Amino acid sequence: MHAIGKDDLEPLAVGAWILGTGGGGSPYLSWLNMRRLYAEGASVSLMSPDELADDDLVAVVSNMGAPLIGQERLSSPDFALKPVRMMEAYLGRRFRAVMALEIGGGNAFQPLMVAAMSGLPVVDADSMGRAYPEAQMTSFAIAGLQMFPCAVSDIRDNDALVTRAASWPWVERITRSICVQMGSIAATCKAPRTGREVKQFGIHHTTTRAIALGRAVRDARARHDDPVAAALDTAGGKMLFRGRITDVERETSGGFLKGRVRLAGLDADRGSRLDVAFRNEYSAAWRDGAVLASTPDLICLLDSVSGDAIGTESLRYGQRISVLALPCAPIMRTPRGIENVGPRAFGHDFDHVSLFSDESAKGTVQ
Amino acid sequence: MSRIGIDVGGTNTDAVLIGSGGVRAAVKTGTTPDIAGGIQTALARLLEQPGATTDDAIDAVMIGTTHFVNAVVQRRELCPVGALRIGLPASASLPPFSDWPDDLVPLVRGQVHMVEGGHEYDGRRIVALDRDAIRRAARDMASAGLRHIAVSAVFSPLVADDELEAERILAEEIPDVSVTLSHRLGRIGLLERENVALLNATLQPLARRTIDAFIAALRASGIAAPLFLTRNDGTVAHAAGVYAVPVYCFASGPTNSMRGAAFLSGMADAMVVDVGGTTSDFGTLRAGFPREANAAVEIGGVRTLFRMPELLSIGLGGGSIVSDDGTAIGPQSLGFRLLQEGRIFGGTTLSATDVAVAAGRVSLGDATRVADLSPGLLHRAQARMAAMLAEAIDRTKSEAGDVTLVAVGGGAFLVPDRIDGVHQIVRVPHHAVANAVGAAIAQISGEVDRIFTGVTRDTAIDTALTMARDQAVADGAAPATLETVEIEDIPLTYIPGDARRVRVRVVGDISHPPAAT
Numbered sequence: 001m002h003a004i005g006k007d008d009l010e011p012l013a014v015g016a017w018i019l020g021t022g023g024g025g026s027p028y029l030s031w032l033n034m035r036r037l038y039a040e041g042a043s044v045s046l047m048s049p050d051e052l053a054d055d056d057l058v059a060v061v062s063n064m065g066a067p068l069i070g071q072e073r074l075s076s077p078d079f080a081l082k083p084v085r086m087m088e089a090y091l092g093r094r095f096r097a098v099m100a101l102e103i104g105g106g107n108a109f110q111p112l113m114v115a116a117m118s119g120l121p122v123v124d125a126d127s128m129g130r131a132y133p134e135a136q137m138t139s140f141a142i143a144g145l146q147m148f149p150c151a152v153s154d155i156r157d158n159d160a161l162v163t164r165a166a167s168w169p170w171v172e173r174i175t176r177s178i179c180v181q182m183g184s185i186a187a188t189c190k191a192p193r194t195g196r197e198v199k200q201f202g203i204h205h206t207t208t209r210a211i212a213l214g215r216a217v218r219d220a221r222a223r224h225d226d227p228v229a230a231a232l233d234t235a236g237g238k239m240l241f242r243g244r245i246t247d248v249e250r251e252t253s254g255g256f257l258k259g260r261v262r263l264a265g266l267d268a269d270r271g272s273r274l275d276v277a278f279r280n281e282y283s284a285a286w287r288d289g290a291v292l293a294s295t296p297d298l299i300c301l302l303d304s305v306s307g308d309a310i311g312t313e314s315l316r317y318g319q320r321i322s323v324l325a326l327p328c329a330p331i332m333r334t335p336r337g338i339e340n341v342g343p344r345a346f347g348h349d350f351d352h353v354s355l356f357s358d359e360s361a362k363g364t365v366q
Numbered sequence: 367m368s369r370i371g372i373d374v375g376g377t378n379t380d381a382v383l384i385g386s387g388g389v390r391a392a393v394k395t396g397t398t399p400d401i402a403g404g405i406q407t408a409l410a411r412l413l414e415q416p417g418a419t420t421d422d423a424i425d426a427v428m429i430g431t432t433h434f435v436n437a438v439v440q441r442r443e444l445c446p447v448g449a450l451r452i453g454l455p456a457s458a459s460l461p462p463f464s465d466w467p468d469d470l471v472p473l474v475r476g477q478v479h480m481v482e483g484g485h486e487y488d489g490r491r492i493v494a495l496d497r498d499a500i501r502r503a504a505r506d507m508a509s510a511g512l513r514h515i516a517v518s519a520v521f522s523p524l525v526a527d528d529e530l531e532a533e534r535i536l537a538e539e540i541p542d543v544s545v546t547l548s549h550r551l552g553r554i555g556l557l558e559r560e561n562v563a564l565l566n567a568t569l570q571p572l573a574r575r576t577i578d579a580f581i582a583a584l585r586a587s588g589i590a591a592p593l594f595l596t597r598n599d600g601t602v603a604h605a606a607g608v609y610a611v612p613v614y615c616f617a618s619g620p621t622n623s624m625r626g627a628a629f630l631s632g633m634a635d636a637m638v639v640d641v642g643g644t645t646s647d648f649g650t651l652r653a654g655f656p657r658e659a660n661a662a663v664e665i666g667g668v669r670t671l672f673r674m675p676e677l678l679s680i681g682l683g684g685g686s687i688v689s690d691d692g693t694a695i696g697p698q699s700l701g702f703r704l705l706q707e708g709r710i711f712g713g714t715t716l717s718a719t720d721v722a723v724a725a726g727r728v729s730l731g732d733a734t735r736v737a738d739l740s741p742g743l744l745h746r747a748q749a750r751m752a753a754m755l756a757e758a759i760d761r762t763k764s765e766a767g768d769v770t771l772v773a774v775g776g777g778a779f780l781v782p783d784r785i786d787g788v789h790q791i792v793r794v795p796h797h798a799v800a801n802a803v804g805a806a807i808a809q810i811s812g813e814v815d816r817i818f819t820g821v822t823r824d825t826a827i828d829t830a831l832t833m834a835r836d837q838a839v840a841d842g843a844a845p846a847t848l849e850t851v852e853i854e855d856i857p858l859t860y861i862p863g864d865a866r867r868v869r870v871r872v873v874g875d876i877s878h879p880p881a882a883t
Contacts, residue, residue, distance in 0.1 A: 029460060032465055036460075068554060069487055072453075072555070073456045073520060073556075074459070074460050074556060074557065075460075076457075076458060077459060155492075183488075183490075224760070248854075249823065249855075252488075317852055318658060318851070
């Protein structure tokens with residue numbers, strides 16, 4: 001157990017944004033909130049998963065919805081805490097700690113905001129190792145754990161609780177409908193996890209990893225080294241494409257931000273074209289029409305100069321982008337993992353071929 | 367046809383006369399506190415030049431100025447504004463000014479009000495608009511003497527109703543109010559859009575004084591041609607239209623320098639360095655345009671989503687102070703005091719310009735006053751400058767390999783003939799007034815921002831582009847030079863029939879005298 005320092009917040013924002021693979025919402029606003037809370041004296045503790053007792057109860061929290069919405073509706077610590085309190089009231093038990101559903105994007109900060117408001121420690125783990133758009137795309141779902149109850153809150157005086165659900169996709173369907181009614185953005189507290197489940201099926205040390213990744217990018221920038229190269233080195237990734245955005249097509253529907261972005265190649269990729277599809281997150285990439293990469297490998301779009309991630313809501317005509325692939329957590333590559341998060345789970349009609357060997361994956365799932 | 371381009375900087379006011387044969391005359395003079403005096407001096411001297419005896423009437427005057435952005439950066443001449451945000455209960459924890467630098471907030475933050483209202487992405491209301499709260503806020507701001515108000519509502523780029531309603535209420539309650547509505551200036555991204563609206567509001571009084579001074583100076587100089595101001599993206603806007611939206615014109619200096627460098631050198635793809643009195647700004651030309659920054663751009667520490675050239679500034683200019691042993695240069699600068707305090711001008715402070723004169727790179731002032739500088743010091747100081755330039759060039763490069771560098775600005779003589787990573791250094795006539803040249807050749811833009819229904823996305827975008835091109839051509843752009851600089855569309859899911867808001871912008875070179883409107 002150690003404190004997350006004030007100087008860890010910005011690297012966490014930079015690193016989590018890269019791991020967000022375009023989704024999870026920009027951490028910038030959550031980071032502003034945390035910066036303010038720290039300035040007012042808050043401090044958040046980070047605990048290793050192995051510090052959890054088997055029967056501890058852990059809250060799994062997220063901000064759910066289309067990333068574009070967060071840019072207008074901003075984020076707020078009170079709103080993050082609301083479903084956690086509802087869940088405790090329903091269970092009649094207090095949580096021992098709080099953890100992120102996904103380390104990617106603004107959701108890396110969701111447990112920090114809950115922690116700052118409640119005094120609970122944050123577990124150094126998540127259930128995706130990145131960001132994904134749907135409930136059945138977590139390591140807990142792939143492991144077949146129980147998917148209810150699940151709490152959903154909005155900024156008005158609306159709280160909803162799904163007490164039972166037939167399956168993980170049903171949890172997704174029901175909560176997503178509620179989320180759409182709430183304005184395509186909602187704070188959630190997912191099915192509570194025991195300490196044993198987190199230790200066995202969580203993806204560990206991802207907060208620490210996000211901070212290290214963000215720090216590498218930021219330090220490279222300060223040294224005037226190539227921050228994109230620093231991100232590749234730190235995360236063990238591959239460079240896929242460098243180019244300039246020539247078209248962005250997106251729409252918000254069913255609580256998701258869906259669309260496609262097209263890049264024209266620059267430098268070594270001049271003359272080639274890259275298309276990237278997204279549903280909140282980047283899900284697949286085609287080079288000149290041929291499949292180049294897909295989930296569960298991480299497809300990250302970075303600003304070629306600054307190394308900052310570019311989210312699906314921030315794509316803009318003319319931006320110069322470096323497209324990277326990073327390895328996913330091993331559990332995502334199991335047959336059940338591919339079923340839940342592979343290309344077909346995102347509506348693409350091809351089989352996943354990983355760009356990485358198993359040894360390059362850095363997730364640990366005992 | 368001929369045009370006058372003027373660049374009003376913090377230190378110098380430069381003016382050029384451009385006709386069919388290129389630059390006919392150019393002058394550089396000091397900026398005066400009242401602005402108008404400097405412009406009048408520049409115009410008088412410009413029109414005395416032999417090249418200025420032209421049979422052509424002057425068609426237009428284009429002024430570019432860093433005045434507005436300098437006001438933000440230097441924290442001066444800003445007026446207190448009222449911030450009205452419509453969106454509660456959303457967005458409450460990060461009120462207006464949340465991410466502003468601490469030293470800027472007290473100068474701009476008059477009052478902050480947050481009220482219930484705003485819309486969802488799908489066009490529904492978040493909650494009912496609290497008109498009474500807006501009225502109370504308006505009365506509060508009126509009694510505090512606030513006259514410049516920035517209004518932002520959640521999702522106003524999709525549904526502007528609440529901002530427009532607020533404007534009506536503010537106009538009823540606050541005499542002579544000037545309201546900036548965020549949806550007219552920005553895109554999705556509440557905080558950044560609101561920041562732009564706040565910056566716009568705080569700059570309005572300065573903009574009025576400045577533009578009025580520009581117009582007075584032109585009239586006093588006997589020039590009847592219409593006045594245009596250059597915008598952040600290298601295009602022009604009619605002066606009358608800038609009173610309300612100074613933020614569109616508040617950082618055109620670097621864009622003008624780079625466009626001027628492209629024009630004077632005839633190069634479309636090159637790196638440009640503009641060496642001024644205090645800083646050197648590096649940028650990259652691609653197809654004759656400054657390469658734009660990708661993401662959020664900070665203006666004086668305030669985050670915006672402006673389209674701005676990607677620039678790198680280092681503290682090396684003609685007025686940079688050199689240490690006694692020559693190993694350290696800048697970032698402290700004598701600025702405009704160079705002409706009194708620099709060694710060659712009779713002062714006692716060693717500057718980068720003194721070193722260049724002693725090394726025989728340029729003839730300025732009294733060279734005998736730097737004859738005592740040792741060869742060792744000169745060598746060290748020049749090596750340090752070359753190293754600073756080389757490092758900045760390396761940071762600005764987007765691809766490996768040596769680049770072509772176009773050196774402009776009053777301090778371009780500081781750029782040595784050989785720099786690591788540069789295969790060719792291009793020096794151009796009139797380099798010291800490249801920014802005024804850039805203003806004179808500023809482009810015409812065509813912009814369309816409207817909602818299309820019942821057509822496919824491709825048709826909507828193509829139609830918008832055609833409309834924007836037609837508008838640019840009607841305003842005087844040459845059709846063959848038109849380039850698309852912006853395409854953005856947002857599907858409006860709350861309007862039946864495949865509705866989308868499409869925003870496009872095209873720019874092109876001036877082909878004939880623009881009509882004054």
